[in-house]
Amino acid sequence: IAGITQAPTSQILAAGRRMTLRCTQDMRHNAMYWYRQDLGLGLRLIHYSNTAGTTGKGEVPDGYSVSRANTDDFPLTLASAVPSQTSVYFCASSDSASGAYNEQFFGPGTRLTVL
Amino acid sequence: GQNIDQPTEMTATEGAIVQINCTYQTSGFNGLFWYQQHAGEAPTFLSYNVLDGLEEKGRFSSFLSRSKGYSYLLLKELQMKDSASYLCAVSDSNYQLIWGAGTKLIIKP
Numbered sequence: 001i002a003g004i005t006q007a008p009t010s011q012i013l014a015a016g017r018r019m020t021l022r023c024t025q026d027m028r029h030n031a032m033y034w035y036r037q038d039l040g041l042g043l044r045l046i047h048y049s050n051t052a053g054t055t056g057k058g059e060v061p062d063g064y065s066v067s068r069a070n071t072d073d074f075p076l077t078l079a080s081a082v083p084s085q086t087s088v089y090f091c092a093s094s095d096s097a098s099g100a101y102n103e104q105f106f107g108p109g110t111r112l113t114v115l
Numbered sequence: 116g117q118n119i120d121q122p123t124e125m126t127a128t129e130g131a132i133v134q135i136n137c138t139y140q141t142s143g144f145n146g147l148f149w150y151q152q153h154a155g156e157a158p159t160f161l162s163y164n165v166l167d168g169l170e171e172k173g174r175f176s177s178f179l180s181r182s183k184g185y186s187y188l189l190l191k192e193l194q195m196k197d198s199a200s201y202l203c204a205v206s207d208s209n210y211q212l213i214w215g216a217g218t219k220l221i222i223k224p
Contacts, residue, residue, distance in 0.1 A: 044214075
């Protein structure tokens with residue numbers, strides 16, 4: 001593994017189903033993030049984790065949950081998918097959650113369609 | 116509220132120079148990032164400014180004026196591969212990145 005991986009690459013999901021998007025990084029970064037990207041809108045933060053064992057809510061957390069059991073993995077779960085959750089989801093990581101310079105590195109994204 | 120503004124789309128000619136502007140209003144400021152995103156791909160880091168002035172990196176330069184809440188990304192000697200979206204993001208008082216919607220740059224031969 002090099003950098004950040006996400007799975008699946010794409011998924012079509014029926015409304016009401018439960019779905020977990022996976023994210024793994026091998027850079028030993030402390031902080032990890034989940035964003036959604038919709039046409040015409042900037043990246044919007046869903047949830048974040050400053051370090052293993054802690055998580056926080058971003059700008060658009062409703063309908064999503066995360067866990068951070070270890071440094072490498074940061075799965076995002078949609079408990080009961082709705083069509084408005086159709087989006088491209090990016091996982092990102094940074095060496096530190098604080099400090100002036102916190103460049104974020106992004107995974108390749110998961111394209112999710114909820115019908 | 117927090118707000119990042121940048122033009123939706125710009126068109127430029129191969130070999131020319133283009134300047135992409137970004138204005139911001141955020142709660143606190145801990146630096147401004149520019150990222151490049153090709154269609155269907157992940158954003159990748161281009162530059163970071165935390166002090167006023169110009170940062171040059173090859174064909175790309177980024178400028179910051181904190182007093183004006185303003186930055187620009189300057190791309191010189193444009194190549195077809197520079198066709199992409201350019202995202203401006205500000206690190207706020209909590210070190211969270213606030214993202215603009217991105218500027219789609221179209222390069223014509």
